[in-house]
Amino acid sequence: MASIRHDWYLREWVDALDCSITDLRERTGWTHRIASQLVNRKLRWNRDHLSEAAYALHLEPWELLMDPQDSMEIRSLRKSITLAAERRLEYRAAAPDISDLQSKRTGTEGEK
Secondary structure (H helix, E strand, C coil): CCCCCCCCCHHHHHHHCCCCHHHHHHHHCCCHHHHHHHHCCCCCCCHHHHHHHHHHHCCCHHHHHCCHHHHHHHHHHHHHHHHHHHHHHHCCCCCCCHHHHHHHHHCCHHHC
């Protein structure tokens, strides 16, 4: 059977967040053996492990499936998009002067 690369980044997230296996164990309720084996990729994770680890580390579950640096870049991009959208909503074009519009329609612009 071909060697399978790991498919989640629990070890990298634990390191990036400066979290110990003991902290993870306490937050999830896992035994030390389970926590250690999951972090060190000796035990295959399941959906419950993914959800519990994400909750314990204050992450979205999908973030555990990608490198922390990539996830942080996505977060930064989302924040930039949100800020840009908020600024766009704050921008309001000045209402045109009605007299200017009426004079353009009637062609009396220069007769004032």
